[in-house]
Amino acid sequence: MMNMTPVVKQLLIINIIFFIGCELVPAASEYFVLFFPENPGFQAWQPITHMFMHGNLLHIAFNMFALYSFGSMLEHFWGGKKFLFFYISCGLGAALLNFAVNYYYYQEGLNILIANGYPKSDILQILNEGKIAVKWKELLTVSQFDNFIHAYGGVVLGASGAVYGLLTAFAFMFPNAELALMFIPIPIKAKYFVPGLLLVDLFLGLRGNSLFGSGGTGIAHFAHLGGAIAGFLMMLYWKKNQFNNNRWN
Numbered sequence: 001m002m003n004m005t006p007v008v009k010q011l012l013i014i015n016i017i018f019f020i021g022c023e024l025v026p027a028a029s030e031y032f033v034l035f036f037p038e039n040p041g042f043q044a045w046q047p048i049t050h051m052f053m054h055g056n057l058l059h060i061a062f063n064m065f066a067l068y069s070f071g072s073m074l075e076h077f078w079g080g081k082k083f084l085f086f087y088i089s090c091g092l093g094a095a096l097l098n099f100a101v102n103y104y105y106y107q108e109g110l111n112i113l114i115a116n117g118y119p120k121s122d123i124l125q126i127l128n129e130g131k132i133a134v135k136w137k138e139l140l141t142v143s144q145f146d147n148f149i150h151a152y153g154g155v156v157l158g159a160s161g162a163v164y165g166l167l168t169a170f171a172f173m174f175p176n177a178e179l180a181l182m183f184i185p186i187p188i189k190a191k192y193f194v195p196g197l198l199l200v201d202l203f204l205g206l207r208g209n210s211l212f213g214s215g216g217t218g219i220a221h222f223a224h225l226g227g228a229i230a231g232f233l234m235m236l237y238w239k240k241n242q243f244n245n246n247r248w249n
Contacts (some may be wrong), residue, residue, distance in 0.1 A: 004068060005075040007084050012064055015159060018052040019060050029053065034095055034156040036102055040128060041155075051091035053157035063159040070166040077173070086169065086234060087162050093230025094161020094223040101205075101222045102151035109140055109148025127152050161223045165231030167194050172235040198228055 004012075022029045034050035035041040054060035075083040113123055116139050126133055130153075137145055170177070171194035178187035179194075188196070205221030 003072065005072045005080070005083075007075050007080040007087075008068060008071040011067060011071070011087070015052050015054070015060060015064060015067075018049075019054050022053065029157075030155075032157075034098075036106065036152050036154070037099065038106070038124075039152060047092055047095040048088070050095065050155075050157050051088075051159050051162050054159070055157060059158060063163055066163045066166065067159060070163070070170045074166060074169055074173075086165065086231070089234060090165025090227040090230045091159070091162035093165065094220075094227035095156065097226025097229065098156050098161075098220055098223040102154075105144075105147035106151040109136075109144055109151075112139055112144070156220050156223055158220070158223075160220070161227030164198075164224045164227040165234075167197070168228045168231035169235055170194075172232070172239075194228075198225060201225055 018032065022032070030041055031043065032046065032049040032053050034046045035043075054063065071083065071087070074086070078086070110120065110123065113136060114120060118133075127149075132149065136148075140148060171190035175189065175191035177190045179190050201221040201224045204219070205225065
């Protein structure tokens with residue numbers, strides 16, 4: 001297995017520091033996770049800091065193992081500066097697509113409630129108090145209600161979006177390399193594995209369900225897709241301009 005490269009090592013350390021710090025001071029988490037822009041909890045730095053936050057030990061372990069496994073190889077070929085630019089850009093792409101989807105769900109629910117006589121200021125006041133109006137459930141379908149509440153009040157955290165960008169880049173550069181998940185022990189070529197994983201995320205994101213059960217577990221599937229799309233677009237651009245063969249350091 002390839003030795004850990006410098007930028008990957010620094011990213012691992014930062015993620016671990018954030019994780020331990022927020023475990024020791026849980027109240028600090030709300031300043032670093034990513035809130036919806038219209039939520040009072042949103043801060044300008046959160047699109048960056050959210051990618052260094054993790055909900056539990058399993059969450060950070062999976063993401064850091066993927067960062068080490070794929071990131072070290074990509075940094076070896078690209079150099080540290082280009083790798084860091086790619087990694088952060090994929091994390092921002094994840095946040096952007098998540099914002100876009102949540103904005104659609106939020107606006108959909110908001111417009112229906114306003115059309116039925118609820119002033120926007122009253123709706124936001126109720127939401128900001130952590131409450132809901134029972135009559136909203138009579139005006140919105142179950143999925144519209146759930147999506148509306150989650151879009152406004154939910155948070156995004158984790159390096160998964162950036163990691164999905166790394167997976168996409170790996171499949172782009174090494175399409176015939178064989179990959180496997182713990183619950184899919186059969187090796188599959190990266191050019192099939194990564195698109196298949198993205199299709200699963202798209203399907204589950206549209207359904208609002210988790211890979212491990214129904215009803216949802218808070219997995220930001222569209223953030224995963226956003227990171228992958230950002231990574232794919234950058235790889236296309238670099239290939240077109242023959243930029244992907246040049247190191248930045």
